[in-house]
Amino acid sequence: MAPDPRVARAFKAMKAIGITETKVKPVLKKLLKLYEKNWELIEEENYRVLADAIFDEEDDAKVSGQKKSKFNQEENFEEEAQEEPLRPLKRLRRGQEPRVPSSPSNASPSLGGALLIRPKVEEDELPATSSQHQSQDNVKSPQFSSGNGRAEIQRLGNKGKEPVSVHVASTENRCIPERSSHAVSIREPAVESGNLLLPKVSRTQALIKPKDEPFTDGMFIDNRPKYEVPIAVIHPDSIGKGDSSSGNVSLEERVCLGSPASSRLDGEHRVDGVLASSSERSSHELATIPEENPSSLEIASSPMGEVKLFLSCNSAVGRSNFHMPSVDELKELMEERCLRSYKIIDPSFSLMNLFKNVCECFLELTTNSSCESQERLGTVTPCDLLTKSTARDALLDGGSKGNIYTTSGILRGSVDKQCFADVAPPQVPRPLQFLNGLDDLVGTCEEMVANGSPISDKGDPEFSGSCSLVLVPQCQLTSDELRAINDVNDITKGEERVEIPWVNEISNERLPTFYYISQNLVYQNASVSFSLSQIGAEHCCSDCFGNCLASTSAIACVCARQTGKFVYTPEGLLDEEFLAECVTMTRDPQQQRLLNCRDCPLERSKNDGILEPCKGHLERNIIKECWSKCGCYKQCGNRVVQRGINSKLQVFFTPEEKGWGLRTLEKLQKGAFVCEFVGEIVTTKELYDRNTKKHNCPVLLDAYWVPKGVSKEEEALCLDATCYGNVARFLNHRKGICDGPQPVKKTGEPGSRVERCFDANLIEIPVEIEGPELHYYHLAFFTTREVDALEELTWDYGIDFDDHDHLVKPFQCRCASKFCRNMKRSSRKCFCFGIDCEMSRKLFKYTHAFHRDKDPDLYPLLDELIVSLDDAIQWWILRWCP
Numbered sequence: 052m053a054p055d056p057r058v059a060r061a062f063k064a065m066k067a068i069g070i071t072e073t074k075v076k077p078v079l080k081k082l083l084k085l086y087e088k089n090w091e092l093i094e095e096e097n098y099r100v101l102a103d104a105i106f107d108e109e110d111d112a113k114v115s116g117q118k119k120s121k122f123n124q125e126e127n128f129e130e131e132a133q134e135e136p137l138r139p140l141k142r143l144r145r146g147q148e149p150r151v152p153s154s155p156s157n158a159s160p161s162l163g164g165a166l167l168i169r170p171k172v173e174e175d176e177l178p179a180t181s182s183q184h185q186s187q188d189n190v191k192s193p194q195f196s197s198g199n200g201r202a203e204i205q206r207l208g209n210k211g212k213e214p215v216s217v218h219v220a221s222t223e224n225r226c227i228p229e230r231s232s233h234a235v236s237i238r239e240p241a242v243e244s245g246n247l248l249l250p251k252v253s254r255t256q257a258l259i260k261p262k263d264e265p266f267t268d269g270m271f272i273d274n275r276p277k278y279e280v281p282i283a284v285i286h287p288d289s290i291g292k293g294d295s296s297s298g299n300v301s302l303e304e305r306v307c308l309g310s311p312a313s314s315r316l317d318g319e320h321r322v323d324g325v326l327a328s329s330s331e332r333s334s335h336e337l338a339t340i341p342e343e344n345p346s347s348l349e350i351a352s353s354p355m356g357e358v359k360l361f362l363s364c365n366s367a368v369g370r371s372n373f374h375m376p377s378v379d380e381l382k383e384l385m386e387e388r389c390l391r392s393y394k395i396i397d398p399s400f401s402l403m404n405l406f407k408n409v410c411e412c413f414l415e416l417t418t419n420s421s422c423e424s425q426e427r428l429g430t431v432t433p434c435d436l437l438t439k440s441t442a443r444d445a446l447l448d449g450g451s452k453g454n455i456y457t458t459s460g461i462l463r464g465s466v467d468k469q470c471f472a473d474v475a476p477p478q479v480p481r482p483l484q485f486l487n488g489l490d491d492l493v494g495t496c497e498e499m500v501a502n503g504s505p506i507s508d509k510g511d512p513e514f515s516g517s518c519s520l521v522l523v524p525q526c527q528l529t530s531d532e533l534r535a536i537n538d539v540n541d542i543t544k545g546e547e548r549v550e551i552p553w554v555n556e557i558s559n560e561r562l563p564t565f566y567y568i569s570q571n572l573v574y575q576n577a578s579v580s581f582s583l584s585q586i587g588a589e590h591c592c593s594d595c596f597g598n599c600l601a602s603t604s605a606i607a608c609v610c611a612r613q614t615g616k617f618v619y620t621p622e623g624l625l626d627e628e629f630l631a632e633c634v635t636m637t638r639d640p641q642q643q644r645l646l647n648c649r650d651c652p653l654e655r656s657k658n659d660g661i662l663e664p665c666k667g668h669l670e671r672n673i674i675k676e677c678w679s680k681c682g683c684y685k686q687c688g689n690r691v692v693q694r695g696i697n698s699k700l701q702v703f704f705t706p707e708e709k710g711w712g713l714r715t716l717e718k719l720q721k722g723a724f725v726c727e728f729v730g731e732i733v734t735t736k737e738l739y740d741r742n743t744k745k746h747n748c749p750v751l752l753d754a755y756w757v758p759k760g761v762s763k764e765e766e767a768l769c770l771d772a773t774c775y776g777n778v779a780r781f782l783n784h785r786k787g788i789c790d791g792p793q794p795v796k797k798t799g800e801p802g803s804r805v806e807r808c809f810d811a812n813l814i815e816i817p818v819e820i821e822g823p824e825l826h827y828y829h830l831a832f833f834t835t836r837e838v839d840a841l842e843e844l845t846w847d848y849g850i851d852f853d854d855h856d857h858l859v860k861p862f863q864c865r866c867a868s869k870f871c872r873n874m875k876r877s878s879r880k881c882f883c884f885g886i887d888c889e890m891s892r893k894l895f896k897y898t899h900a901f902h903r904d905k906d907p908d909l910y911p912l913l914d915e916l917i918v919s920l921d922d923a924i925q926w927w928i929l930r931w932c933p
């Protein structure tokens with residue numbers, strides 16, 4: 052008959068750690084019986100229970116052998132010893148001396164009556180006195196024990212399910228009262244073969260070195276069983292007697308770790324070798340571990356008598372208790388993990404696991420470090436914005452779970468993809484940098500494993516010990532790369548009222564480098580002056596008070612006079628009528644009014660003094676906001692743009708090969724202010740002097756050129772956001788939202804030409820804020836319609852893609868709009884009307900413009916005709932043109 056595969060697996064697992072089948076068989080049999088064939092418990096943690104039971108059996112066999120030879124008696128002992136290995140609990144009474152009565156009332160006060168809460172299964176199957184004896188033994192002999200030097204903890208099944216808990220039942224406070232605030236350094240106590248219940252760290256999964264520490268970090272994870280264990284006890288006789296500061300007094304005589312409350316290893320009173328209530332964390336002093344004794348403990352005490360041990364793991368200690376790990380601590384931890392845990396027992400040893408443990412070790416020891424401490428030690432330099440816990444997640448999960456940058460939910464996954472999809476260091480800036488840094492640590496660790504040699508201190512003598520172990524190398528990222536990484540959660544670096552994160556869900560490309568500014572800055576020659584003396588009262592509503600919008604007469608507010616009404620609603624949205632007007636004026640070719648200047652500064656700049664005919668500047672509506680010189684308050688409803696960005700925005704990498712774009716993370720109402728276009732204020736001349744290829748996103752501030760008759764070079768201004776700019780620099784050119792053929796409608800009706808102009812969901816509107824600097828104004832973007840969350844925000848650059856002499860170098864537009872002006876038409880010959888359809892479009896455009904100016908009466912008729920024809924042509928083009 053084929054062996055039971057589970058049995059075979061158990062044999063195999065044991066074989067891997069050098070235990071023969073002969074040894075396994077009887078123990079396994081007994082365990083199965085004990086656990087009622089609950090294999091899970093046996094298989095758990097790589098057959099830990101089984102391995103332990105076998106080891107225990109071996110130990111006991113030895114002990115019994117010794118006893119036999121010594122006393123040559125106790126005939127029943129062997130029988131008993133044979134039973135014991137079956138119960139992992141047996142460990143707790145190994146080496147026990149004659150048992151004392153089991154009544155809890157007899158428990159030694161020095162232990163507070165440590166009781167062993169056993170699983171029911173044990174009560175059912177073990178002699179009733181057994182557990183009682185165990186606990187009483189421990190009560191009676193409060194000595195540190197670890198048998199073979201290990202602190203021990205056993206998880207057993209309660210009916211095969213629940214772990215054993217060891218409770219400190221007494222509420223007596225065993226702390227030495229009125230301890231003066233002093234530090235005590237205590238060496239590892241001499242241990243005797245065991246009487247005291249101490250937690251045992253699993254051989255296979257030990258993450259924390261158990262040698263000197265009674266507890267493992269794993270114990271403090273909330274959803275794990277809570278162990279209530281007396282860590283150290285004070286002999287009743289020694290209380291009040293001993294000089295607590297005396298180095299001659301033994302540990303058990305002098306120290307009680309924590310109050311009764313803090314002796315519970317739960318919640319607040321975490322013990323990483325440390326017990327302390329969080330409220331008193333600040334008043335501890337630290338004793339240094341003597342160099343020669345790497346395994347000694349650091350003990351701090353507070354005036355309240357609380358004592359705190361700083362052992363090797365501080366991950367659960369609060370920030371204020373930050374303890375920078377020393378070389379010895381790290382070494383101890385590593386030794387335990389690498390030498391003991393891995394070398395001896397773990398059958399599934401792998402370098403990767405080792406590596407993970409190194410990382411975890413490192414992180415555990417630094418998790419609570421403050422930024423300053425990290426900086427001081429030169430640790431994790433490029434990673435300092437990444438929380439240690441997330442770094443750990445990233446490291447330990449290999450990024451599979453994502454969530455590298457957890458502070459922004461939106462970033463999840465994408466950043467993960469970006470950082471971990473590719474192993475190439477430049478594309479995995481932060482985590483890889485971190486991993487690279489740990490290479491050294493791993494190397495050192497491996498060396499240590501191989502040689503058993505301590506880690507050498509090669510760090511700055513000032514930080515001797517710790518420094519050499521914090522082996523994160525010099526930052527290998529360029530400052531640009533670092534900037535991109537650091538700005539991931541907020542490209543504004545705090546310049547705006549809101550954070551604006553970036554995300555790339557498409558590729559590994561990082562955000563281009565630029566300097567975020569939230570206000571326009573003058574580059575060099577631009578003549579922009581905000582001197583208060585220049586701004587007369589006639590341009591400010593000096594007579595207003597409070598909120599201008601609340602005043603009964605809009606005209607009372609000088610600022611509103613320019614538009615004839617307030618353009619903002621009390622909700623801060625653009626007035627619908629005003630918005631519609633702006634849209635038609637800006638986007639509808641029929642409504643656009645192009646104004647030509649005689650001496651166009653733009654043409655002059657472009658052609659180096661050679662005057663070309665002006666191509667025309669769009670006439671626009673302008674908003675005048677109240678400002679500091681006005682009588683109203685800052686909260687006045689006529690101040691919207693100047694308050695800055697208020698929506699949740701995100702820079703993202705577009706899937707349509709448009710590069711980066713901007714989107715909203717929340718629904719935006721129609722007429723909502725989104726952002727201003729901020730950049731360097733440059734003269735058109737300065738702009739052309741720059742490399743025009745690089746600077747392809749300038750914005751002309753030309754709304755007043757004609758009326759004001761701008762002719763001075765320093766007053767012909769543009770905004771260039773290429774190097775210095777705000778989030779608007781990521782706004783792409785309009786994106787199509789219309790699907791299917793558009794019905795031919797009259798102007799202004801849904802589906803008409805105007806409707807198409809809503810292709811872009813933002814519109815730019817000039818805003819005067821500071822004063823009547825007519826050649827300078829702010830350019831603000833407002834939504835032209837309701838915009839859904841995650842929708843890309845776009846505006847119509849107003850590019851004439853056919854005009855190759857344009858300031859903005861045309862790009863291959865991928866707006867996807869049916870009405871895209873950059874449709875590839877050159878090769879398209881259309882046979883509608885027997886002419887090239889590009890030509891036909893132009894023809895209609897110009898005819899229309901001509902007739903509108905020349906013959907207003909003809910306009911409505913012509914308009915309708917053109918709309919019909921143009922739509923027909925476009926429909927034809929889309930349908931039939933090659």
Ligand SMILES: C[S@@+](CC[C@H](N)C(=O)[O-])C[C@H]1O[C@@H](n2cnc3c(N)ncnc32)[C@H](O)[C@@H]1O
Pocket residue numbers: 708709710711712747748779780781782783784785862863864865866867
């Ligand atoms: C103001 S920037 C917008 C942000 C830019 N996408 C980026 O990655 O930084 C303008 C540039 O974006 C690209 N772009 C904007 N709209 C586009 C569109 N509809 N189709 C293709 N490219 C576009 C062009 O390269 C253009 O020069």
